[in-house]
Amino acid sequence: MEPMSQPTTASLSPALHPCYSPTAHQHFARLHLPVAPACNIQCHYCNRKYHCSNESRPGVASELLSPEQAVQKALAVGAMIPHLAVIGIAGPGDPLANPEPVFATLRELKQQAPDLLLCLSTNGLALPEHAETLAELGVNHVTITINCVDPEIGAQIYPWIRWNGRLRGRDAAETLIAQQLLGLERLVARGVQVKINSVLIPGINDAHLPEVSRVVRAKGAMLHNIMPLIARAEHGTYYGLNGQREPTAAELAEIRAICGSDGAMMSHCQQCRADATGMLGADRSAEFSVEKVAAMTIDPQAAMEKREIVRSAIVRRLQTQPFKLKQPAHRTPARPRIAHSNTLRLAVGSMNGQTIDAHFGHLRELLIYQVSADEIELIERREIARYCHGATTCGDSDAAMAGAIRALSDCAALLCARVGFTPWRALENAGIEPNSEHGNEPIAIALRAIYEEWRASGRLPELSMTTRAVA
Ligand code: CLF
Numbered sequence: 001m002e003p004m005s006q007p008t009t010a011s012l013s014p015a016l017h018p019c020y021s022p023t024a025h026q027h028f029a030r031l032h033l034p035v036a037p038a039c040n041i042q043c044h045y046c047n048r049k050y051h052c053s054n055e056s057r058p059g060v061a062s063e064l065l066s067p068e069q070a071v072q073k074a075l076a077v078g079a080m081i082p083h084l085a086v087i088g089i090a091g092p093g094d095p096l097a098n099p100e101p102v103f104a105t106l107r108e109l110k111q112q113a114p115d116l117l118l119c120l121s122t123n124g125l126a127l128p129e130h131a132e133t134l135a136e137l138g139v140n141h142v143t144i145t146i147n148c149v150d151p152e153i154g155a156q157i158y159p160w161i162r163w164n165g166r167l168r169g170r171d172a173a174e175t176l177i178a179q180q181l182l183g184l185e186r187l188v189a190r191g192v193q194v195k196i197n198s199v200l201i202p203g204i205n206d207a208h209l210p211e212v213s214r215v216v217r218a219k220g221a222m223l224h225n226i227m228p229l230i231a232r233a234e235h236g237t238y239y240g241l242n243g244q245r246e247p248t249a250a251e252l253a254e255i256r257a258i259c260g261s262d263g264a265m266m267s268h269c270q271q272c273r274a275d276a277t278g279m280l281g282a283d284r285s286a287e288f289s290v291e292k293v294a295a296m297t298i299d300p301q302a303a304m305e306k307r308e309i310v311r312s313a314i315v316r317r318l319q320t321q322p323f324k325l326k327q328p329a330h331r332t333p334a335r336p337r338i339a340h341s342n343t344l345r346l347a348v349g350s351m352n353g354q355t356i357d358a359h360f361g362h363l364r365e366l367l368i369y370q371v372s373a374d375e376i377e378l379i380e381r382r383e384i385a386r387y388c389h390g391a392t393t394c395g396d397s398d399a400a401m402a403g404a405i406r407a408l409s410d411c412a413a414l415l416c417a418r419v420g421f422t423p424w425r426a427l428e429n430a431g432i433e434p435n436s437e438h439g440n441e442p443i444a445i446a447l448r449a450i451y452e453e454w455r456a457s458g459r460l461p462e463l464s465m466t467t468r469a470v471a
C-alpha cells in the first residue's frame with residue numbers, strides 16, 4: 001500500500017503520550033494490539049488469557065490478532081477515536097518473544113499511520129538484539145519491566161527464563177537483569193524514551209525498589225512506574241495461589257514517594273489489558289472486535305487528517321490557556337488573601353518561569369498562582385530560604401522547611417521537578433500536596449491539569465484555602 005503523507009513534527013511530540021505525561025492522559029488515547037501470544041520467561045504474578053473479556057489486568061486479551069487484523073484495527077480505532085495518539089504492543093505475552101508478527105505490525109503502521117507514536121512494552125530479555133530494529137522502525141517509547149537488579153531477589157520472582165534451553169533460579173534472574181540493563185543502555189543511546197515498570201511485591205522487592213530506581217535512572221530511563229502487584233487466587237497465578245499479599249495503597253504511595261524523589265514517577269497507570277483501547281481508565285475495546293472492524297469502511301488518509309486537526313486543537317487549547325502575569329509582589333503579604341469559590345491556589349518551583357524545572361531543595365522563591373476554570377494568574381512571588389545547600393554544606397534545613405511551609409500555608413499543592421523524601425513528608429503533614437509528576441512541563445499546562453484533577457475528584461474548595469494569614 002502507498003505510504004501516507006508525512007505528519008507534522010508537532011503531531012509526533014512525545015508530550016502527547018498518555019502514559020509518559022500526566023497531562024496527556026486526560027486528552028489523548030492509546031491502543032494496544034494483541035499480536036504477541038508467547039513469552040520467553042515466567043513471572044510468578046502472570047497467567048496469560050487470550051480469550052477473556054472479564055478481567056482487566058496485563059496479559060489478558062479478548063482475541064489475538066494477526067498483523068493484518070491488527071493494522072486494520074488500528075486504522076479503525078484511529079478513525080473512530082481521533083484523539084488517538086499512541087499505538088502500543090504489550091502482549092499478551094512478550095512482544096520481543098514474537099518478533100515476526102510484532103515487527104510486521106509496526107512496519108505497516110509506520111507506513112499507514114505515520115502520525116501516531118509507536119510504543120512497546122517488554123520484559124527485556126530479548127531487548128539487546130532488537131534495540132536497533134525498534135529504533136529503525138520508529139518505536140519512540142519502550143517500557144521495560146524491571147522488578148529488581150539483585151539476582152537473589154529475582155530468583156523469588158522468576159522461576160525460569162528461556163535462554164539456550166531453560167535457566168532457573170538465580171542464574172535465570174542474573175541473565176534477565178543483565179539483558180534488561182543492556183537493552184536499556186542500547187535504547188537510550190539510540191534516543192528512544194525508556195520508561196521502567198516495576199511491580200511492587202511486598203516482602204520481596206519493596207525495600208529494593210529505590211535501588212532499582214537509582215540504577216535505571218543512572219542508565220537514562222526517563223520515568224519510573226511502580227505498579228501494585230495483582231495476586232488473586234481466581235487469576236491462577238503462582239503468587240495468587242500461594243497467598244502472596246498485594247501491597248496496600250499506603251505502601252504503594254510510600255514507595256512511590258521515596259523513588260519519586262530521584263526523578264519523574266508515573267502514578268496514573270491503569271495496568272492495562274493487552275487489547276486496551278481508548279483513554280486510560282475508559283476502555284472501548286468491545287467496540288473494535290475483529291468482526292466489527294471487518295464491517296467498517298475506513299479512509300486512512302481522511303482519518304489521519306482528522307486526527308491532525310483534533311490533536312492540534314487540543315494542543316492549542318492547552319498552550320493558550322489564559323495566563324495573566326501580574327506585577328509580582330516581592331514580599332509576602334501579612335494579610336489574609338480571600339479567593340473566589342472554585343479556585344485553587346497552587347505554588348510552583350521554576351527557575352526559568354516557563355516550565356516546572358526546579359528541585360524543591362534549590363528554590364529561593366515560590367511562584368504562587370491562582371487557578372480557576374477560565375484563568376491562570378501569577379499573583380505573587382514569595383521568597384524562601386534554600387532548603388538544600390549541597391551534600392557538604394547543609395544550612396539550617398529544619399528552619400528552611402518551616403519557613404517554606406509557612407510560605408505555602410494557603411496553597412493546595414506545590415509543583416516541582418523533584419521533591420526529596422523528607423520535604424515531601426513535611427509538606428504532606430502540613431496538608432500541602434507535593435507533586436513532581438509535571439517535571440519540565442510548561443507551567444500553564446501543568447496547572448491546568450492539576451485544576452482539572454481536583455475538579456473531577458470534587459476537591460475544589462467552595463472558598464479556596466486562602467483565608468489563613470500568611471505570615
Ligand atoms: Fe501501552 Fe505501556 Fe505504551 Fe502505555 S500502557 S505499552 S506505555 S501505550 Fe500505560 Fe497501561 Fe500503565 Fe502500561 S497505563 S499499563 S504504563
Ligand code: SF4
Nearest residue numbers: 039042043046093123
Ligand atoms: Fe507474563 Fe509479561 Fe512476565 Fe511474560 S514477561 S510471564 S507475559 S508478565
